Amino acid sequence: MRVKFAKQGNGEVAIVPRAEYERLKLIEREAEEDAGAARLVARAKKEIAGGQPLLPKAVADRLADGENPVRVLREFREMTQAELVVAVGITQGYLSDLETGKRKGPFVLHEKIARALGVPFDLLALIAVPLEQAEPDRFAKRKEIVREVRRQRGFRS
Numbered sequence: 001m002r003v004k005f006a007k008q009g010n011g012e013v014a015i016v017p018r019a020e021y022e023r024l025k026l027i028e029r030e031a032e033e034d035a036g037a038a039r040l041v042a043r044a045k046k047e048i049a050g051g052q053p054l055l056p057k058a059v060a061d062r063l064a065d066g067e068n069p070v071r072v073l074r075e076f077r078e079m080t081q082a083e084l085v086v087a088v089g090i091t092q093g094y095l096s097d098l099e100t101g102k103r104k105g106p107f108v109l110h111e112k113i114a115r116a117l118g119v120p121f122d123l124l125a126l127i128a129v130p131l132e133q134a135e136p137d138r139f140a141k142r143k144e145i146v147r148e149v150r151r152q153r154g155f156r157s
Contacts, residue, residue, distance in 0.1 A: 087116035
């Protein structure tokens with residue numbers, strides 16, 4: 001490889017052929033990816049040492065395949081729906097709807113489910129929604145009531 005050096009106002013620079021530059025950039029990207037992977041591994045080791053649960057590959061595969069995480073994690077913990085609804089404080093019908101995707105649950109509920117299952121909330125966060133989206137009828141009614149109270153008290157909308 002031929003490298004040419006040139007002096008500039010801020011010091012000396014190296015001029016390399018474009019192919020060599022591209023090769024060096026590829027090495028840099030791979031090194032950054034390796035460093036990122038190393039950070040993830042170090043974080044995982046720290047979490048495991050701190051008591052975070054390990055998931056068997058079969059469970060991770062089911063989650064990666066897009067299966068409902070509430071159902072997958074409940075089954076992983078060998079809990080029945082009845083046991084989980086008691087632990088969380090919801091109805092079995094609501095849990096069934098969550099597991100089949102018929103309903104969306106709010107963040108607060110998914111945090112309770114994660115605690116009951118002894119798993120990180122991160123595993124359920126992707127399917128959680130804000131309360132307004134989880135219970136739109138309830139929020140529409142609440143808005144209507146607030147609007148009426150404000151009107152009765154002479155506030156502008």
